[in-house]
Amino acid sequence: MYQILVFIEMLVASVIAGFIGALTGLGGGTVLVPIYTIMMGIPIIYAVGASLISTIATSSGSASAYVKEGITNIRIGISLEIATTFGAIVGSLTVVTIYRLGLAYIIYIIFGVVLLFSLYPTYKKISPRPWTPIRKPDKTTKIFNLYGEYYDEVRKTNVKYYGVRWWLGLIVMFMAGFISGLLGIGSGALKVLGMDAAMDLPIKVTTTTSNFMIGVTAATSSGIYWVNGYIQPFIAAPTAIGVLAGSLLGTRALVRMKGRNIRIIFLVILGVLGAEMIFRGLALMGWPI
Amino acid sequence: MKFSIEKAISYSLITGVIISSSLIILGLAFIFAQGGAGPYAFAQISSFTSTINSKTFGINEVFSGLRTFNGISYIYLGIMVLITTPVIRVVLLIAQFLYERNKLYFIISTLVLFNILFALLVLPRFLSRCS
Numbered sequence: 001m002y003q004i005l006v007f008i009e010m011l012v013a014s015v016i017a018g019f020i021g022a023l024t025g026l027g028g029g030t031v032l033v034p035i036y037t038i039m040m041g042i043p044i045i046y047a048v049g050a051s052l053i054s055t056i057a058t059s060s061g062s063a064s065a066y067v068k069e070g071i072t073n074i075r076i077g078i079s080l081e082i083a084t085t086f087g088a089i090v091g092s093l094t095v096v097t098i099y100r101l102g103l104a105y106i107i108y109i110i111f112g113v114v115l116l117f118s119l120y121p122t123y124k125k126i127s128p129r130p131w132t133p134i135r136k137p138d139k140t141t142k143i144f145n146l147y148g149e150y151y152d153e154v155r156k157t158n159v160k161y162y163g164v165r166w167w168l169g170l171i172v173m174f175m176a177g178f179i180s181g182l183l184g185i186g187s188g189a190l191k192v193l194g195m196d197a198a199m200d201l202p203i204k205v206t207t208t209t210s211n212f213m214i215g216v217t218a219a220t221s222s223g224i225y226w227v228n229g230y231i232q233p234f235i236a237a238p239t240a241i242g243v244l245a246g247s248l249l250g251t252r253a254l255v256r257m258k259g260r261n262i263r264i265i266f267l268v269i270l271g272v273l274g275a276e277m278i279f280r281g282l283a284l285m286g287w288p289i
Numbered sequence: 290m291k292f293s294i295e296k297a298i299s300y301s302l303i304t305g306v307i308i309s310s311s312l313i314i315l316g317l318a319f320i321f322a323q324g325g326a327g328p329y330a331f332a333q334i335s336s337f338t339s340t341i342n343s344k345t346f347g348i349n350e351v352f353s354g355l356r357t358f359n360g361i362s363y364i365y366l367g368i369m370v371l372i373t374t375p376v377i378r379v380v381l382l383i384a385q386f387l388y389e390r391n392k393l394y395f396i397i398s399t400l401v402l403f404n405i406l407f408a409l410l411v412l413p414r415f416l417s418r419c420s
Binding site for chain 1: 295302303305306309310313314316317320321331332334335336337338339341342343344345346360361364365367368371372373374375376378379382393394397398400401404405407408409410412413416417
């Protein structure tokens with residue numbers, strides 16, 4: 001009986017994580033792992049394993065809608081995936097080494113730090129401004145054909161845009177892939193940062209394109225997670241289903257929601273979760289907290 | 290009708306997610322109905338510190354367990370289907386760039402596919418041999 005309660009608890013936590021993840025744009029995994037590890041006491045390897053699988057489900061489940069709408073810039077997405085997939089391989093191999101050496105506390109600390117640093121780009125995503133060119137098109141704009149067009153709801157018109165500094169985006173994307181493989185999350189915030197701050201792409205396009213990329217990145221890490229036994233069936237199953245359901249609900253709620261305040265409150269809660277992860281990591285390391 | 294890669298991608302993703310969720314839910318239903326899966330008792334499977342995981346439950350067991358309605362096999366098959374959805378997405382993109390005769394992007398997307406397949410098929414074998 002107790003185990004069935006635990007199962008329901010995991011399912012509910014996953015739905016909530018998926019919902020908040022979609023609402024804030026952080027992604028379900030980022031919310032889920034702190035809940036699983038700190039609040040429920042699930043071993044971190046099973047928590048990140050389940051999180052990684054749920055990330056694929058969310059990306060594939062919601063991207064189908066975005067791709068249909070045509071906001072996603074597939075060309076920019078796939079060109080940057082060279083770096084995210086490579087980063088994911090390096091990241092997941094690194095995490096395997098870290099766990100084998102018994103240094104799991106490092107993962108708690110990095111998770112907390114990444115969560116805290118994700119809050120700013122996520123906050124920025126919540127208040128999108130219409131796109132205006134900052135830099136002139138450079139060589140990579142032309143070589144990689146980084147042009148596109150999207151419908152802007154504020155201006156009620158189509159906006160033509162272009163991206164610059166593809167190479168810089170590539171470097172940030174390697175980091176995003178690395179973090180994704182390391183922590184079993186989509187690291188959408190870093191992907192957005194790469195396209196927004198490095199490549200000057202409009203925030204609306206970066207958000208949906210990053211969602212398109214997350215699944216490919218997570219799938220890359222999944223093989224290495226798999227052979228190392230991070231995927232526990234009874235934990236991964238309710239997580240994948242719950243986060244997917246929660247994120248689909250969250251995406252719908254987002255369309256109806258006008259105010260930003262609720263989402264900012266959630267970001268503050270996530271900040272607390274991030275700090276908790278760091279404290280847990282330091283405590284595991286042997287700090288007297 | 291014009292061939293639309295966006296639609297093809299969209300439908301393949303939706304189909305993949307539906308098949309995979311159904312398999313996962315079916316697997317859970319088997320576990321609950323049978324009070325376990327194959328030789329494993331429910332308490333063994335559901336413990337947070339369970340040693341039943343993707344390393345101890347091998348790929349061969351996943352496929353052989355399907356015939357005996359082993360819930361774990363169905364869950365793992367569902368997860369495998371899920372993992373292939375982004376891969377199919379990249380394959381469809383390669384087809385699109387080939388169709389458009391976009392040489393640069395054909396090469397780029399092929400490189401991405403190479404990375405994924407390397408990480409999914411080659412590296413795990415190498416790793417399991419090492420440990």
